[in-house]
Amino acid sequence: MLDNLDLPKADPNTPIDDLIGKLTAPGMPFSTKEEEVLGQKLRVFEHQPATLRDVFMMILGHGDKEYMVFQGERITFSETVAKATQLAQALVDDYGVKKGDRIAIAMRNYPEWPIAYMGIVAAGGIAVLMNAWWKEEECCWAMKDSGAKLAITDARRAACMLPSADELDLKIIVARDVFDAHPRVSGFDDAIKGKKPMVWPDVEMDTDDLAMMLYTSGSTGFPKGAPSTHRAVISVLFTWIVVALCLKMLGRIPDDPDFQPVMLVAVPFFHVTGLLPVMLVSAVVGRKLIIMHKWSAEDACRMVEEEGVTTFTGVPTMSYEMAQLAKSGKYDMSTLVDMGGGGAARPPEHVKLIREALPNSNPGVGYGLTETNAMASLLSGDEYVERPASVGKPTPPVMEIKIVDSVGNVVAQGERGEICMKSVMNVTHYWNNPEATARAFKDGWFHSGDVGYQDEEGYIFIVDRLKDIIIRGGENISSLEVEAVLHAIDGVEDVMVFSLPCETLGEIVGAVVVLSEESLTVDAILAETRKHLAEFKIPAHIWISEEPLPLIASGKIDRKAIKAHYQNVYQS
Numbered sequence: 146m147l148d149n150l151d152l153p154k155a156d157p158n159t160p161i162d163d164l165i166g167k168l169t170a171p172g173m174p175f176s177t178k179e180e181e182v183l184g185q186k187l188r189v190f191e192h193q194p195a196t197l198r199d200v201f202m203m204i205l206g207h208g209d210k211e212y213m214v215f216q217g218e219r220i221t222f223s224e225t226v227a228k229a230t231q232l233a234q235a236l237v238d239d240y241g242v243k244k245g246d247r248i249a250i251a252m253r254n255y256p257e258w259p260i261a262y263m264g265i266v267a268a269g270g271i272a273v274l275m276n277a278w279w280k281e282e283e284c285c286w287a288m289k290d291s292g293a294k295l296a297i298t299d300a301r302r303a304a305c306m307l308p309s310a311d312e313l314d315l316k317i318i319v320a321r322d323v324f325d326a327h328p329r330v331s332g333f334d335d336a337i338k339g340k341k342p343m344v345w346p347d348v349e350m351d352t353d354d355l356a357m358m359l360y361t362s363g364s365t366g367f368p369k370g371a372p373s374t375h376r377a378v379i380s381v382l383f384t385w386i387v388v389a390l391c392l393k394m395l396g397r398i399p400d401d402p403d404f405q406p407v408m409l410v411a412v413p414f415f416h417v418t419g420l421l422p423v424m425l426v427s428a429v430v431g432r433k434l435i436i437m438h439k440w441s442a443e444d445a446c447r448m449v450e451e452e453g454v455t456t457f458t459g460v461p462t463m464s465y466e467m468a469q470l471a472k473s474g475k476y477d478m479s480t481l482v483d484m485g486g487g488g489a490a491r492p493p494e495h496v497k498l499i500r501e502a503l504p505n506s507n508p509g510v511g512y513g514l515t516e517t518n519a520m521a522s523l524l525s526g527d528e529y530v531e532r533p534a535s536v537g538k539p540t541p542p543v544m545e546i547k548i549v550d551s552v553g554n555v556v557a558q559g560e561r562g563e564i565c566m567k568s569v570m571n572v573t574h575y576w577n578n579p580e581a582t583a584r585a586f587k588d589g590w591f592h593s594g595d596v597g598y599q600d601e602e603g604y605i606f607i608v609d610r611l612k613d614i615i616i617r618g619g620e621n622i623s624s625l626e627v628e629a630v631l632h633a634i635d636g637v638e639d640v641m642v643f644s645l646p647c648e649t650l651g652e653i654v655g656a657v658v659v660l661s662e663e664s665l666t667v668d669a670i671l672a673e674t675r676k677h678l679a680e681f682k683i684p685a686h687i688w689i690s691e692e693p694l695p696l697i698a699s700g701k702i703d704r705k706a707i708k709a710h711y712q713n714v715y716q717s
Contacts, residue, residue, distance in 0.1 A: 155394040162541055164391040169542040175387050177542045183353060185589040187569040188543045190383045195352045196375045198267040198345060200382065200429065201226055207431040210405060213256045215436040220256050227342035232264030235336045237346040240295055240316065244269035244348055247291045251275040251284065252299035254436050257320035257333055258414045259424050261297040269348035272357040274415040277302065278698040285309040287360060290577060291370060300324045352376045358576060359417055361515050370576030371515050380543055380570045381518045385426045406432040408456040409448055411440050411463055416699045417519040418487050423458060442466035446476040458485035460700035465495045468502040479505055487511040492632035493533035500530055512536035516591050518570050520544060522605050535604040544568045548599060561598045561608060565590040618650040622682050627654060630677045634670060636662030639694050643708040645686060645715050653685040655711055659693060686715060
């Protein structure tokens with residue numbers, strides 16, 4: 146799709162927002178207009194396809210180019226769509242799937258994952274993306290919550306679901322893995338056998354029908370289902386296409402019809418980042434995916450060299466580990482030009498390391514949530530290096546952002562408040578949870594729970610989560626601010642800051658630190674911290690952990706579990 150437009154070259158110093166404005170102006174291919182969508186007046190793309198099934202047919206334009214590489218297996222774009230059409234037929238003809246039926250996907254990052262997603266959506270179903278790290282109880286809960294009667298899984302996830310399959314009247318299709326025979330289980334290849342490729346089932350779909358549902362990461366309480374329409378997902382894809390076209394105009398994507406970008410995949414497809422910016426955007430723009438079976442910085446760097454990887458997106462610890470290895474010179478990583486990050490705050494020191502270790506690369510960051518389909522703001526290249534604490538400006542043209550106080554009034558420029566987003570890209574509501582929906586979605590605005598401010602140039606800075614602010618004797622302390630200072634200390638590899646209960650002050654500051662330099666002491670950490678922070682922000686207690694900090698499935702630090710553990714230790 147990027148090769149079909151005759152784009153003029155732009156001055157490398159041209160702000161990307163200016164270029165987006167030109168590409169989305171009236172009369173242009175990506176022009177926008179205001180339209181009422183599900184009761185809200187929103188800005189939409191005028192000419193985007195109506196449904197994701199139409200988008201999947203666009204993918205065929207990449208033909209026999211490789212789309213997925215997994216453990217030596219290479220699958221083209223055409224082969225991917227062909228199998229998706231066969232699966233869609235099987236779902237309708239053999240499994241009785243009807244429009245609006247929920248169908249779960251629960252597997253690790255196998256090539257069958259994108260095929261399953263495309264097949265489900267094209268059959269009129271709602272793809273329910275389940276966390277592949279969940280255990281039996283969690284899988285059963287999500288299946289009940291979503292109402293799914295069919296799941297496409299790998300063998301391990303099938304084993305988690307089988308104990309409750311009779312209760313749920315559940316059928317399971319197992320991809321790739323060997324599995325024990327069971328009347329409720331069939332194989333993926335058997336399911337699509339005999340189906341005619343490149344023929345979609347005859348199912349009527351509307352642009353505002355639900356296409357998928359993700360579950361929030363579950364770092365607090367039960368996960369919440371977050372459903373999205375076809376229009377919302379396609380709007381995200383179109384936004385990314387516009388950004389890519391701008392980068393091409395700026396010379397950051399080669400103007401060569403034979404050039405194929407290559408992305409290393411280390412984030413799960415069930416996570417909103419893995420699904421949209423990684424899996425679906427790659428399918429639309431013709432980018433090859435090198436799928437890792439399991440994260441290893443050593444393997445990642447080796448794959449960059451072997452496959453000519455141009456792009457990587459992962460949680461900050463991943464890019465940090467890769468940059469550390471790059472400094473050793475063990476691998477040729479000269480093809481790597483984009484080092485994206487998201488899911489957690491990237492310490493400014495990491496940005497500096499990436500630019501030093503990989504001078505050909507542009508570090509970048511994206512800010513978004515499951516509820517906004519990973520889209521809110523973007524920042525990369527020199528802009529990011531100059532402002533490593535920022536997450537960028539609101540991403541045009543269909544995303545609006547405002548920052549409000551505790552009663553919903555927009556705060557003055559530079560003042561802190563809750564970040565809220567309004568966009569056609571947002572999810573519609575929380576599934577089966579009207580109370581949570583009412584709290585988070587107000588007059589079309591999604592209230593993120595993130596605290597931030599916008600500077601005079603429009604750049605957004607996130608300073609905390611509402612729930613993570615430490616209130617010490619009436620003074621608000623940003624846990625992220627303290628973490629950033631601790632991260633910058635030589636010898637500190639990872640850190641988390643949290644509140645501890647205090648009878649006199651209400652709360653005090655606690656921290657757990659993972660060291661890369663064993664000789665570093667708590668006293669030395671405190672001494673360095675005092676050089677940068679007011680005394681009331683200094684941690685009252687610091688624990689040194691010999692193990693890496695535990696993570697949740699999306700790769701973020703398990704803040705809830707860590708905080709609970711050390712609060713218990715402190716009080717015992």
